[in-house]
Amino acid sequence: MDLIDIRELYRNKDQYIGKEVQVGGWVRSIRDSKTFGFIVVNDGTYFETLQIVYHDALENFAAISKLNVGSAIIVKGKLVATPEAKQPFEIQAKEVQIEGTSTSDYPLQKKRHTLEYLRTMTHLRPRTNTFQAVFRVRSLIAYAIHQYFQERDFVYVHTPIITGSDCEGAGEMFRVTTLDLNNLPLTKEGKVDTTQDFFGKETNLTVSGQLNGETYAMAFKNIYTFGPTFRAENSNTTRHAAEFWMIEPEIAFADLKDDMALAEGMLKYIINYVLEHAPEEMKFFNQFIDQGLLERLQVVANSEFGHVTYTEAIEILEKNNDNFDYKVSWGCDLQTEHERYLTEQVFKKPVFVTDYPKEIKAFYMKLNEDNKTVAAMDLLVPGIGEIIGGSQREDDYDKLLKRMEELGLKKEDYDFYLDLRKYGSARHAGFGLGFERCVMYLTGMGNIRDVVPFPRTVNNCDL
């Protein structure tokens, strides 16, 4: 007899009630009296648990009653409706096989643990309610993103993880090498001889797949990446990890307006997908992690996002300068306090800020006609601030080259990128969504370490 997922029992309960079923799962709690007992089981397929009733008619009644929390069991019995109880049904056990016992020192006893404590056991924490919810929702968000782009015929491109270039100098990088650090080959000048390394040169972990992605957008029109990226920044905050996943779509024959429409559509799609596919988990977050989460997400899913230029935004913010830690003026970068003020107090919904000063944005962004600003956009959302950053790309060969020269970038490092402006250049745009930030946003979790299965931060690389 095959095992049935607990999710399937809940999904199609009418089909199973009154029938004999068999489930396997882990004991969440167990209590017994002399002649019968109750076991609450979770099998990981569904957020809700399943109650098992067992009686002393079972030959292993004593052994069952001695089980510790965390034990794995396989239960066969009739699924019975329980209209009077909190749960819709329970199993009256005809057989309880002990698949694997647990010990009394099992770290996840019934009492609540802090998230900090659970971080010390990344291999066990997915068995708790909070992390069951987080990591199922993480999985659903990932799939929703794929579905959104694939339904629109975007091509998923695996941009490289190991790279010989440093993209836009976007951040500190991790070096990748096969050289023996205790026995490095040296050049005549006494420097490390990188020509003897695996790739014959210095290589690093990627900080962004965007430039590679652009080469594919100029072939497939619409593409997206979804892969890990890295920052070797020595920052110990609740929002930075050394290893994180990023989504970077890129669309050709498209401008900043198209780019914003794509971003808005994606965010709404993800929210609706998760609300539909993980209602129990989302209710849990709303109740225990972040009250107001559901309402905030509903607002985002149902509002038409606002639009404001950076210059207009600065005018608005300057009027409120007295209340900011960092005073704003034209030319400065926006801090989270400014972003949240705009989206939460002024617009009261998500808002795109566009057309930033070129000095505070990357070299590849398209210069506007004012020669001062670039066709960039940041999407700000209530409760968090910036969640997406993007831009139309400079598609004019000469302007791009000039900007690179101004910034001291070496032409030979970007020949491939310039080629895209030489052979059939077309207006194009894209954006980046930090996946973990998106998961935090949708779950209300406050620390990036709690939305990554095995987080990598300074001095922390467990498992």
Add this chain to the structure above:
Amino acid sequence: MDLIDIRELYRNKDQYIGKEVQVGGWVRSIRDSKTFGFIVVNDGTYFETLQIVYHDALENFAAISKLNVGSAIIVKGKLVATPEAKQPFEIQAKEVQIEGTSTSDYPLQKKRHTLEYLRTMTHLRPRTNTFQAVFRVRSLIAYAIHQYFQERDFVYVHTPIITGSDCEGAGEMFRVTTLDLNNLPLTKEGKVDTTQDFFGKETNLTVSGQLNGETYAMAFKNIYTFGPTFRAENSNTTRHAAEFWMIEPEIAFADLKDDMALAEGMLKYIINYVLEHAPEEMKFFNQFIDQGLLERLQVVANSEFGHVTYTEAIEILEKNNDNFDYKVSWGCDLQTEHERYLTEQVFKKPVFVTDYPKEIKAFYMKLNEDNKTVAAMDLLVPGIGEIIGGSQREDDYDKLLKRMEELGLKKEDYDFYLDLRKYGSARHAGFGLGFERCVMYLTGMGNIRDVVPFPRTVNNCDL
């Protein structure tokens, strides 16, 4: 007026024929006479091209006629059915905007290029027919895999890329470091002081997410990974890359039989998905890359896979030893020639070989009752040999520890892994599918460098 994807014109042509449409794309070829001309355009959304007819009534007729291959244009005009022609319709242009010109030295002129030559320009090759087909199919396979597992409520887990452990010692690893190689901090003993590295210890790029994945299977029951993995092997073959993607599902309360059913279902699902969603591309491969491809895939999709134990397979192979370069005997690993003989000559369909000698398999595989073999499986397919490898995992604490000791593995490196056998151990199994090998198999492409957007191999890390 918005641009319409060429795919959309083909998909819903009845809706567009006779109407004015606007498309953007790149010139594949152009020919003109004095008063009119034809442009063949591809916009990357569809394998087929679109023909544009333009006349000298257009004010920029001369400029259009001078366009080089590779130029980007935006065309507005009526979509007209062409029942007499090869293509179903064409656009009679009312307007041809030149979005971006190309130069006469554009490397992708109409004539055919070798795959080797195209490898020297990874940023342009996706614009050719072959690579349009390869990388769209790659994207579709990736999505099919996600869909297969998500439809079955598997949780997608991002296992870490940077790791402090070396898993099963599965291969040569890349070191990840932020230390300055030209100025390494040293310990008193004169060795590199890894405590000063970013993570406070030596770290490497992952070779497999399996062990991490198992920790999540013991919480969610059914999980899968899909991410990049790395091998720093100095091998220059058509089938090895230093960076490649891998899919590793893991299922709890499941044995080797369940594992094989999952693998068989997945492979059939992928094939059917690609045949349905990329018929033009698959026809192209069948015609120009690998004749017989479609028939071979149809056989796989429609056959019930065979099953044979390693011991039985050896008996079969020994009878044919005269024809093998490597002679087989019980205890030896199977070579590709043996695998292909089994699946192509003996079974004439995909076949699972199971229960290998423990000595040639990894430490974590479940020991069979004979104490000699383990519950492992390799899936062999016609035309390629092994495509999937998996096993049931040892779920008995003592047996696992004993095997680790026999192999000299340090217990403290695997405490988390042993915990899974201590706290509610459950039978579980999983497998690994090399994504690039899967793409090669479905496209007929013979070199891994031609199915990875930006391949990384020894001495090669372009872009």
